[in-house]
Amino acid sequence: MSPSLRARSTRTVAAVAVLALSVAGLAGCVSRESASASSDAPALVSNDQLSTVTLDVGDQKGGTEALLRASGELDGTPYAVAFSTFTSGPPQVEAATAGQIDFAVTGNTPPVFGVAANARIKVVSVYTNDASGDQILVPPTSTATTFADLKGKKIAVGKGSSAHGHVLLQLQKAGLTLDDVQLVFLQPADASTAFSSGDVDAWAIWDPYTAIAQVQNGSKTLTTAEGVANGYGFGIASQQALDDAATNTALQDFVVRLAKASAWAEANPTEWAAAYSAAVGIDPKAGELAQGRSQRPAIALDDSVVESEQTLYDAFVEGGAIPGGNQFADFVDTRYNDAVAQATTSN
CATH class of the missing domain: 3.40.190.10 (Periplasmic binding protein-like II)
Structure with a gap:
């Protein structure tokens, strides 16, 4: 060709x-x-x-x-x-x-x-990289303080992305399984919309999307992938x-x-x-x-x-x-x- x-x-x-x-x-x-x-x-x-x-x-x-x-x-x-x-x-x-x-x-x-x-x-x-930019975000009003608090909640994540791996490793660390959360597979643009509108409870994402959500919307960091994923x-x-x-x-x-x-x-x-x-x-x-x-x-x-x-x-x-x-x-x-x-x- x-x-x-x-x-x-x-x-x-x-x-x-x-x-x-x-x-x-x-x-x-x-x-x-x-x-x-x-x-x-x-x-x-x-x-x-x-x-x-x-x-x-x-x-x-x-x-x-x-x-x-x-x-x-x-x-x-x-x-x-x-x-x-x-x-x-x-x-x-x-x-x-x-x-x-x-x-x-x-x-x-x-x-x-x-x-x-x-x-x-x-x-x-x-x-x-230390993976600190790979984060699980929650809205500014969320009462969740640890990943375990997402049990029974919806998490937006890109299927097959680094964020997907991050979620699985966080589940292992918290002693939870995939049955304990509902993963909503969305690409970043759609995930951002779902997160902003409250259709999901958390968003597993990477930079620059992490930084944009934090600067523009005041999204809170629930946890990062640092020390969990290899980055x-x-x-x-x-x-x-x-x-x-x-x-x-x-x-x-x-x-x-x-x-x-x-x-x-x-x-x-x-x-x-x-x-x-x-x-x-x-x-x-x-x-x-x-x-x-x-x-x-x-x-x-x-x-x-x-x-x-x-x-x-x-x-x-x-x-x-x-x-x-x-x-x-x-x-x-x-x-x-x-x-x-x-x-x-x-x-």
Whole structure:
């Protein structure tokens, strides 16, 4: 497929995903034929062979593109980059599985659902955070003071999102089960409406939505995911992109640039918060609050990361949300680890 056709297809898939994709759909449409089989990375090619490559990158508002542009790391790429906007991680996993995007950064939970569905993706990079921006919010008038107080209540949450994983882990911590609460699966925009109108009692969500609700509506933090969930973000790549020598070379360069951009944001929080707020179109106070707790520097994709994700996978299996039997490690590819380490160490 030509770069122009791929770019158009990406935007079409993204639009459909925003409107209709569910995690159940992901599980139902992905083939289970040797999806977790690993192949050797193709040899890197020279930059002059990348002029015809277009990387199709899935993004979320204020995410990868905004960060790369603000830091200047998108300048001078020897390949083209086409960004498509998604509302959350699950449809990004679906698009990567279909080969319609080459790469995307998601929260910690969408790759888990991808693993359960034998999605044709690999996790190729990881970004760490203390998860303090992932919160369960309640209205300003709520009398709830602990997560256990939500027993019998309605919680809005995006299915297959990092917030979904957060809720399951909070249930475990409180000694509750899914039968003790009513999960209302909604994407962020609809969840915000339901929460504001009182149709749900709580909202499990991530920044910047957390910060917006706190700044604009005075929403209260019932609990955060800090110390409960791992807070990781993951770079996922389509197997198709990883198997192509030129695209794989461009992807390594892109992942390195993203790691450098993340380091820049951590070193320049005020400048990044302003750029982020402008990119998302939110109150600068909300942007500053969100980015003050949502920096995600790149780290090594090592055994401790994989083990933490396997724990999250097992929590979803125990909750009956996904089938068991797969290992998260089988969907991890560390081919970019050395390049990322070298780039971030030299900064």
